[in-house]
Amino acid sequence: MSLQFDNFYDTVVEFSRLLRDVRVPVSMTELVDATLAIEAISPIDREQLRVALFSTMVKSESHRKVFNTVFDVFFSRRSNYFDSSESEDGANASSGDQMGFGDEVDLEGLREMVIEALRGGDPEQLARLVRIAVARYAGIERGRSVSGVYYSYRTLKQLNLDAIYAALRPDEALELNSVAKVIANDKVEDLVDSLKSTLEDEIRRILVEDRGATAVVKTIKPTLPQDLDFISASRDEIEKIRHAIGPLASKLRARISGRARRAKRSQLDFRKTFRESLRYGGVPIEMHLRKRRPSKPEIFVIADISGSVASFARFALQLVYALSENFSKVRAFVFIDAIDEVTDFFSQSTSIEEAIRLINTEANVVHLDGHTDYGNALEQFTSRYLDDLTKKSTILILGDARNNYHASKAELMAEMRRRSRGLYFLNPEPANYWNSGDSIVREYQKYADRVVECRNLRQLEVFVDSLT
């Protein structure tokens, strides 16, 4: 395997362009560093090349997965940059000749061999077997602009993932103590993951060979955690989003309390003034003020947890949970067509899952029919909690403002706004859907400081940044 080095700078530039396409920011300086780094290593070693490019171009761990996807496709062994002497073997292997067995190995036999390779921890053998499996069962059609998920699904279905799981799982009959069993079960997941990723590599290799790296990246369109859509996110994706929320919550705290710190006047810091006066022979020329302790802000979060925003609601509760670790005073309310305070559920439970479970089972959020009713929720909120609002309170309402044609009672929101420091409405729906159908964003827009489109973490971060 050798590298086509003559136009390598073009290659790196092209690579950085692809990264920018998927919204990983790569600056000019970083691009220059990347080329310097490549000169310092031996770029035919893929892993060295990966680290050289990652450490110079990517500055956040949350970008790693997307980087790896782009890297794997772009520098896949079938792309233009590595010549394909090695992977020629691959092409032959699919006929089975090199393996020493031909078409006579049936599906059962192949599955057995895959299981054996997984058990034995033999990645090369696994790659060979996967190559055969893909050639036989994936049914890849050349020239189609697809991401390959379906090919992967088709192959796994033939190999029968359940059977593989069953074979790998530790023998129940064995006299295992449960620590050992727990460990063994955990490893099965890892093994199956390695099978899946080998399979994805192989399919990607063929796709790249077929359509070229750039086209494949554009089809796969890997998404950064901060760009994942709250409403349509899968469980895995929500997990990724979750990891990124923590820093955001502390940033929100800094924004909200930082505002107070700057606004008020402060007292003389005698010690510092005196100490600095030594500079001028004891004459206190510069006056130093004591930094005012940031005031303790209160956050009221009111979240819509109805079905239409189910996955957003999960995220919203995550945010509340992160906030409650960062703010001393967070009060959380959830509603569908009735509202209930759930602050205690968060403080009592040790994990977010437990909190969500408690909220789902015990919070009293259904009044009549379980169809979202913002009006009734606002009415109950103002009748029960209005007096708790002070000029220290910031209200965040999370929801899509789809009111099932109930009365909006927006004037109640005006009263809430009047009593508090600020009221923000975060809406997970795309702004161009607002006010269509039963969405009544317009009504609430009049009284909220702002209604913000908040479909992903990036937008949430922009919102937090704007709170200065």
Add this chain to the structure above:
Amino acid sequence: MSISDSSFLVSIDAVEDGLRGVDYLPSREIATTVYLANRLAKPILVEGPAGTGKTELAKAISRLLSRELVRLQCYEGLDDAKAIYEWNYSKQLLRIQSAKNGDDDTSWSGVRGDIFTAEFLLERPLLHAISGSDPKVLLIDEVDRVEVETEALFLEVLSDFQVTIPEFGTIKATSMPLVLLTSNNTRELSEALKRRCLFLHLGYPSREREKDILTMKVPGLSEALAKEISDYVAFLRGLDLKKAPSVSESIDWAITLISLGASTLENDIVRSTINVLLKYQGDIEKAIAKLT
């Protein structure tokens, strides 16, 4: 323009072997990044959860190169007087006083030229790291604790290896330090800072590497137990815990297990010692619940 020609840094393999030699087990990624940092003369921004060996890496590099480790611990409120340099006011005053007594040059210009010299300068870590004839390893620890505005203090040192003092001029590095910054990622660092650094994420090690770390750090630990521990800790990290066990905690656990004479992970011993690994009651309950 590499920082050091030390034979320990000439190749990735040399870095890997060298660090191993000073009791630090690097992954391939760590070794490659350290090698690149030296070759490109760039600081490394090391990020990752607590207890994964970020500070330890800096210490290991300083041991490897036999260089002094200069450490700047960051905290909210850090300023230039504590990070870079400060004028030694009392000494300056004494100098002025003694000039009045007449033995020295008493003219103002003489005194002024005198009191703003290196003699009256107190070196703080950043200045110290670039001055002197022997090169150093500079560790700027927990850089995410300072405010974004304070980060700017580091920029001049990090990219140009120099410090500008208004009364004095620009002090260029007489020796190039190898710089590491660590961050626990509690907030996003500024673009300007990130741009100047190579990025290295120190996550939890693979099972294999953790097993090796355990055998290296804990004398008397059997290979088999080390493997069980690393497997079990890897399993715990896969659970959704409030605080996943760090490498230093798994080392502590291994020491605990050895001192209790355990040779294999039995349920009972895991139950009674798991508080070494997990620090929250909820996490402990969650882990115990899996052992039924």
